[in-house]
Amino acid sequence: xxxxxxxxxxxxxxxxxxxxxxxxxxxxxxxxxxxxxxxxxxxxxxxxxxxxxxxxxxxxxxxxxxxxxxxxxxxxxxxxxxxxxxxxxxxxxxxxxxxxxxxxxxxxxxxxxxxxxxxxxxxxxxxxxxxxxxxxxxxxxxxxxxxxxxxxxxxxxxxxxxxxxxxxxxxxxxxxxxxxxxxxxxxxxxxxxxxxxxxxxxxxxxxxxxxxxxxxxxxxxxxxxxxxxxxxxxxxxxxxxxxxxxxxxxxxxxxxxxxxxxxxxxxxxxxxxxxxxxxxxxxxxxxxxxxxxxxxxxxxxxxxxxxxxxxxxxxxxxxxxxxxxxxxxxxxxxxxxxxxxxxxxxxxxxxxxxxxxxxxxxxxxxxxxxxxxxxxxxxxxx
Numbered sequence: 001x002x003x004x005x006x007x008x009x010x011x012x013x014x015x016x017x018x019x020x021x022x023x024x025x026x027x028x029x030x031x032x033x034x035x036x037x038x039x040x041x042x043x044x045x046x047x048x049x050x051x052x053x054x055x056x057x058x059x060x061x062x063x064x065x066x067x068x069x070x071x072x073x074x075x076x077x078x079x080x081x082x083x084x085x086x087x088x089x090x091x092x093x094x095x096x097x098x099x100x101x102x103x104x105x106x107x108x109x110x111x112x113x114x115x116x117x118x119x120x121x122x123x124x125x126x127x128x129x130x131x132x133x134x135x136x137x138x139x140x141x142x143x144x145x146x147x148x149x150x151x152x153x154x155x156x157x158x159x160x161x162x163x164x165x166x167x168x169x170x171x172x173x174x175x176x177x178x179x180x181x182x183x184x185x186x187x188x189x190x191x192x193x194x195x196x197x198x199x200x201x202x203x204x205x206x207x208x209x210x211x212x213x214x215x216x217x218x219x220x221x222x223x224x225x226x227x228x229x230x231x232x233x234x235x236x237x238x239x240x241x242x243x244x245x246x247x248x249x250x251x252x253x254x255x256x257x258x259x260x261x262x263x264x265x266x267x268x269x270x271x272x273x274x275x276x277x278x279x280x281x282x283x284x285x286x287x288x289x290x291x292x293x294x295x296x297x298x299x300x301x302x303x304x305x306x307x308x309x310x311x312x313x314x315x316x317x318x319x320x321x322x323x324x325x326x327x328x329x330x331x332x333x334x335x336x337x338x339x340x341x342x343x344x345x346x347x348x349x350x351x352x353x354x355x356x357x358x359x360x361x362x363x364x365x366x367x368x369x370x371x372x373x374x375x376x377x378x379x380x381x382x
Contacts, residue, residue: 035060059340066257067141101145108196118162119162124150128144138265146190149201149203150234153204156202168191169193170189188204206245217287236280237283243262248296260300260304264306281315294316295322299337332351
């Protein structure tokens, strides 16, 4: 991979079939009114854009890694001809980059599969790799900068040895970082290939064992479905839960809007299926992730008018006891997720700092978190 590497709402219509807006809800302004989000939601609206709106859409698309997704949406709808020639060149280039990412991903997965064959365990693809190779709803225009795999925890030491022989080295050689990942996180330290520079993340769970974000039920791999060549992708409901957990537990927000777009694509494709909704509700309970999923779904609805059954959201907020907290967390998440607003801006910087600290707070208890944040601050000041 490169190093860098079910219903459409009517225009102006009020969505009455899903989550209720309230504060931080509904598609009424802010992030939802930006040109990028408007064009992603209703590609036909892009035909009305002027030069200023196209400039903002392209800039925000690049920052959020959604420019190729925007191009794919336009290609599915009014066509790239809806964009001016200068903008069309950027969109076509983004599609070529996404195609290159997909080819590189397939090659990398084939190499890793061969390297790990002696383990005799299925490889479960996560996040972007699962979307692209599984042909899932977020796939069109999806960029994949690294490869995330889920393996049994007991297989990780041998997996690292096998990969080391094929040129993968740890990307975090610092002893503290090694301890941080191996003792407190749900993955081993990232691996980088010495020649290709590609990144590989080996997970043994979907959530950190030390955190309060949720708990891993331990059966994600067993429930995953095969896609051929010894590869699997998680069940639909597990993909949605993982996307929500990742968004709320990740302290970095440069690509947060893309995470919400991933959720929107999956929920639009599967949300009308009653069996899926029941499975999602049950799975959230097994992960004990009601709060994280409720926040993420409400944020996706606020930005993209994602069709979320009102009873599902009400159930999650009731079980997670977070309806009032959502009025604080969701607006912060939305402000931190806006790629059009630099972190240097006071409000955006404060929101991103708050969500950064909150993300770490959900992953580590205070006795580990405070020394960890102090160490990271000291490193950045050097």
